[in-house]
Amino acid sequence: MDDLPQALLIFGLGAVVTLATTLMIWQGYRHWQGRDPFEGAD
Amino acid sequence: MAQPFLAPGIAWALVVIFSVLWIALGVSWGRKGKGDADDYMLAGRNIGLALSTATLMASWVTGNTTLLAPEFGYRNGLWGMFSYALAGLGLILFAPLALRIKQLMPAGRTSGDFFRLRYGRAAWWVFMVITAIYTLGFLMTQAMGAGILLEALSGFDYRLGMVVVIGVSTIYTLYGGMRAVVGTDFIQSLLIMVLLVVVAVLAFRQFPVPEVHRALVASHPGRLNLLLPAGLLIAWNSALFSMGEVFHNNIWWSRVFASRPSVVFRSFVFGGLAWMTVPVVTGSIGLVALAQAIELPQVNMVFPVVASQLLGAGGAAMVFVVVFASLTSTLDSLLASTADLVAEDVVFKLLNPRLSDAELKRATRLVVIGLGVVTLALSWPRLDSLASVLFFTGALVASTIWPVAYGLYWRSANRVAAIAAMVAGSGCGLLAYTLIAPYCAALISAAVSALVMAVGTQLWPERFSWHILKEG
Numbered sequence: 003m004d005d006l007p008q009a010l011l012i013f014g015l016g017a018v019v020t021l022a023t024t025l026m027i028w029q030g031y032r033h034w035q036g037r038d039p040f041e042g043a044d
Numbered sequence: 045m046a047q048p049f050l051a052p053g054i055a056w057a058l059v060v061i062f063s064v065l066w067i068a069l070g071v072s073w074g075r076k077g078k079g080d081a082d083d084y085m086l087a088g089r090n091i092g093l094a095l096s097t098a099t100l101m102a103s104w105v106t107g108n109t110t111l112l113a114p115e116f117g118y119r120n121g122l123w124g125m126f127s128y129a130l131a132g133l134g135l136i137l138f139a140p141l142a143l144r145i146k147q148l149m150p151a152g153r154t155s156g157d158f159f160r161l162r163y164g165r166a167a168w169w170v171f172m173v174i175t176a177i178y179t180l181g182f183l184m185t186q187a188m189g190a191g192i193l194l195e196a197l198s199g200f201d202y203r204l205g206m207v208v209v210i211g212v213s214t215i216y217t218l219y220g221g222m223r224a225v226v227g228t229d230f231i232q233s234l235l236i237m238v239l240l241v242v243v244a245v246l247a248f249r250q251f252p253v254p255e256v257h258r259a260l261v262a263s264h265p266g267r268l269n270l271l272l273p274a275g276l277l278i279a280w281n282s283a284l285f286s287m288g289e290v291f292h293n294n295i296w297w298s299r300v301f302a303s304r305p306s307v308v309f310r311s312f313v314f315g316g317l318a319w320m321t322v323p324v325v326t327g328s329i330g331l332v333a334l335a336q337a338i339e340l341p342q343v344n345m346v347f348p349v350v351a352s353q354l355l356g357a358g359g360a361a362m363v364f365v366v367v368f369a370s371l372t373s374t375l376d377s378l379l380a381s382t383a384d385l386v387a388e389d390v391v392f393k394l395l396n397p398r399l400s401d402a403e404l405k406r407a408t409r410l411v412v413i414g415l416g417v418v419t420l421a422l423s424w425p426r427l428d429s430l431a432s433v434l435f436f437t438g439a440l441v442a443s444t445i446w447p448v449a450y451g452l453y454w455r456s457a458n459r460v461a462a463i464a465a466m467v468a469g470s471g472c473g474l475l476a477y478t479l480i481a482p483y484c485a486a487l488i489s490a491a492v493s494a495l496v497m498a499v500g501t502q503l504w505p506e507r508f509s510w511h512i513l514k515e516g
Contacts, residue, residue, distance in 0.1 A: 005273060006273050009273035010276060012487065013277070013280065015280075015487060016280025016281065016284065016487050017280060019280070019487060019490050019491045020133075020280050020283050020284060022494060023137070023284075023287065023445060023446070023449070023494065026450070026453075027137055027453075028140075029453075030140070031140035031143075031453075034453065039147035039510065040510040041510075
């Protein structure tokens with residue numbers, strides 16, 4: 003597992019998962035900004 | 045055994061001075077406040093920005109940050125430093141979640157409260173298994189790290205170093221609770237930052253950056269290559285592993301509950317950014333060692349070797365203090381927050397809901413002692429492959445990232461999907477650990493868990509009432 007194509011594949015997957023997680027959190031944060039935290043609708 | 049970096053007399057003097065200081069301050073701070081269980085567990089829920097930032101940073105600086113990060117820099121060059129520093133993302137990305145937790149659970153005490161109220165008792169059991177394995181692994185690596193590091197730095201017997209570090213942390217946590225932990229963390233974080241800066245500045249005054257760069261280009265150009273395969277492989281593992289650690293573990297949730305609402309967001313961002321400087325600074329020391337071709341008896345001893353070679357006995361003493369502060373600041377946080385979790389979630393909520401406030405506080409104290417004893421017992425036989433223990437737990441904790449974040453923001457988050465995400469993520473992460481490589485465990489676990497959580501929720505959305513979390 004130490005040649006470049008495989009390393010780039012793992013690197014790419016890691017970047018996608020990290021980015022997706024960051025975007026999900028950012029979206030949730032923006033959604034609830036300035037709202038009642040217990041508001042019923044998503 | 046290799047020659048220790050510090051004379052035993054100086055090492056003993058430092059241990060006695062800092063042990064007495066931590067215990068005296070911890071006991072004294074523990075006497076403040078109302079003295080009830082909530083005060084003992086969460087320091088009055090009134091911690092300000094400076095203390096909150098410092099305790100986050102100090103708890104996150106472990107023995108690994110000061111000794112493994114230089115090894116990463118030495119072995120993997122620039123990527124080694126940067127990938128280790130990416131672990132700060134766990135704290136930074138938790139900042140918005142911390143704000144939401146503070147709003148939804150003003151009376152909450154533990155991360156277990158969230159799992160139980162949000163996803164039900166079955167999910168809570170899965171969470172408890174994951175956090176128990178992770179916490180025991182973390183306690184053991186810190187305890188064993190203490191024994192191994194103090195032995196290498198000062199010649200102390202492995203078990204003596206371990207007993208001293210665990211004993212000191214347990215005593216002041218026992219008497220002072222969260223107040224003692226936060227107060228000592230503040231001083232420990234200042235010590236760590238100041239001494240690291242002093243070591244780095246003195247090292248780079250002797251070997252300026254252009255000189256180090258020239259030497260690396262000539263002798264180890266691969267270490268400056270951002271496409272180094274070994275560096276690429278570990279890059280995101282640190283980030284995802286750290287998110288898993290921070291998002292689920294009660295160390296960080298207890299800091300949210302203990303801090304003022306106005307400071308939680310900023311303290312996690314500042315704490316994460318401050319922490320990131322530590323592996324960058326210590327990692328750069330690894331590059332200095334490489335550039336100067338300094339001979340190393342063990343590669344994980346890069347930092348003390350460089351400090352003592354460049355700065356003499358004073359450098360070795362500074363490293364000793366940094367390591368001692370890093371270990372005690374992490375162990376006290378682990379002991380306090382795990383004791384809160386066991387006492388609140390297991391003893392109080394599960395076994396005996398009629399427990400009085402005084403009995404809950406007593407139970408928490410007993411758990412602190414019990415954890416200290418269990419940690420000592422488990423760490424008594426010495427293991428030298430601590431990194432593999434840590435990577436193993438990465439497979440488990442990374443599976444909690446999406447269930448936690450999704451469950452805090454979307455009321456449609458499905459409870460069965462959350463359980464399936466944690467189980468499937470952990471299972472696949474462990475398979476990746478065994479079949480591919482240990483550093484892929486957190487990545488595969490997080491990827492599978494995210495997929496299961498998102499698809500399960502899309503297919504079977506729930507309509508959770510946020511008010512349920514308020515009772516926590």
